Amino acid sequence: MAFQTEYEFELPRGFVDDNGNLHRRGVMRLATAADEILPMKDPRVQSNPSYLTIILMARVVTRLGDLRHIDTKLIEKLFTADLAYLQNLYRQINDLEAPKVLTACPKCEHEYEVSIDFLSLTEALS
Template sequence: MAFQTEYEFELPRGYVDEHGNLHRRGVMRLATAADEILPMKDPRVQSNPSYLTVILMARVVTKLGDLRHIDTRLVEKLFTADLAYLQNLYRQINDLEAPKAAAACPKCDHEFEVAVDFLSLTEALS
């Protein structure tokens, strides 16, 4: 199984460029630590913490339609429904899902998966 680092998406409304072209399909990559840390030094974020979202999206959206260069000016022009969609996608692909382990009921042999909480397991073993 290959590790996926890029995710295709389609905006609900789409970005309309200066020529009137509509761009809806794009690609978002996984965020790095730098993507979340470096924007905190930006004066726009320091004066308005909500601007962090704009900078994050400009960093992790790598393609939108025919556009290859995504910057904060472009993200600022997105419709709010599209920005909300991208924020949700960002959370979905960057949140770490707990690993799962196969388990079976000792009484009925029903097989199922359970989430493994390594933090709790480590504390219990200490």
């Protein structure tokens, strides 16, 4: 079994480029320590800590549609739903453990934890 470092995704809305082309499918890679540390030196992050998300996404999104050059200007132009989707995907692929919820069997009422796989859930809803 190979170690997965890249994850395909499909944005809920999509990025519309200057020519009116819609780009929804892309690839995000696993983050490195440098991806999280180096942006902290960026003056845009120092003056506005929320900008860290923009820089992080520009570093880890490696492809969006036909676009191969992903930068902060492109990430800034994403719809908020798409940015939120990417943030959730980032957390999911970079966290050690999938989030869990406590649930119960409707018949026997036995309680147990279930891991939430947002990637599968998003694909199922598409």
